Amino acid sequence: MADGSGEDWSGRIDTTTAHPARRYNYWLGGKDNFAADRESGEAIARVYPAIRTTALENRYFLQRAVRFLAGEANVRQFLDIGTGIPTADNTHEVAQSVAPSSRIVYVDNDPIVLTHARALLTSTPEGATAYIDADLRDPRTILDDESLRKTLDFNQPVALMLIAIVHFLFDEDKPYELVKTLVDALPSGSYVVMTHGTADLNDPAAREYALREIQAGRLKVDARPRSHDEVAAFFTGLEVLEPGIVPVTAWRNPVTEADRPPLVDTAMYGVVARKP
Template structure:
């Protein structure tokens, strides 16, 4: 069996999957009827879900533009890539600095199939993909070192992925381990679904997902999300609703708050 055939065999189309539902909400076509049905049920419970899916995607673009254009970052380690869409990390970075190197990491078989076909970069730069799990940071670091130079600053991208590590201590330990070998001047870019008394419909949507979909996810408060940046210099405006992190003018038309908080921190 070829690698692609083996990967295809791992794809379960009988249960909704978060990467495919996220793709559905953001207007993609790489999803199945089971994902669309679950996505519509979740949207009925939390009508704003599509807003924060798009807001998180736009945050990625703004953060990468800042890092590439203003912070001089030329290397990106993007874990929990999700299905390829418009303006992926390497596309944003390599438009600014064509020699940027990007390593994508995911363990979803459908993401792997599409990444092999679509995640290609500039001739000057390099774009690679690893089939690995966030819970195994040592394996990620070992494999990423074939493409990235950890003696130079790296942007560690963890957008909407730490939510899949249920234990708080374990999730923070994973982030610390991934940051440990990175050079001073490296940055952590992180977003996370929150829980808040002001957004009870989010809790209901997450509860539905955890009963029906895969993988399960964990919400955290904004204060708990901020703890992932302990020991780092947290860039302004701190950990905020992701559509409020240095918004472009068009982002100001979005809702004041979405249930996805984000921040960027610098390693001294």
């Protein structure tokens, strides 16, 4: 399998193991997934039936955050790590709808994601998009990539987008060090946007049920939910914007609280912070 870049990734696509991007695509109603992704998605949905709601609300948060950054914050550069399989209103589409000259670099380690990205995520003539085959666990490879440096000017503010990806880093991956390496490379006036899974908002009975399923081996855990304080630790030294580290449904949402999904159905924190 090759995309427009001429790269052949056929040996890297494992259809027998669930991949977070393809599973997320399944929850959003997409078709770019395999049986292993669907089986994993359904196993999680049995434990947490509102997972599709969480996926959708996470997407809505992304769109609101990018709209704010490209508009009110006047940001024109975005580094989106953990791109996911393209759907509607991706980072560059939202940013360029506000500011056509916006420049976006997408990063993912799934060949299917990159194939779709290169085929579908086309820029406005005034702006630019680029795509990097890399992993969040190797931030230096991302930062040193030639196409990144050609597309983004690190003398000007950059918005680092870490949407629903950091919770796939376990403690042994040293997630705080990885994120700090990326943040340290950003110039003053840049922004960090993150959504992160949490068990803080879950119904206690649901947490107990999930624990039993994990202990029984019926649910494979490939993510590390973190508490509010653990998420806050990623933003040490940054200026967290109002309303702070909140459920994704609560971040600058024009939808009235009464019309939003209940918090137990959106177990994800969202935060936008500025680098002084």
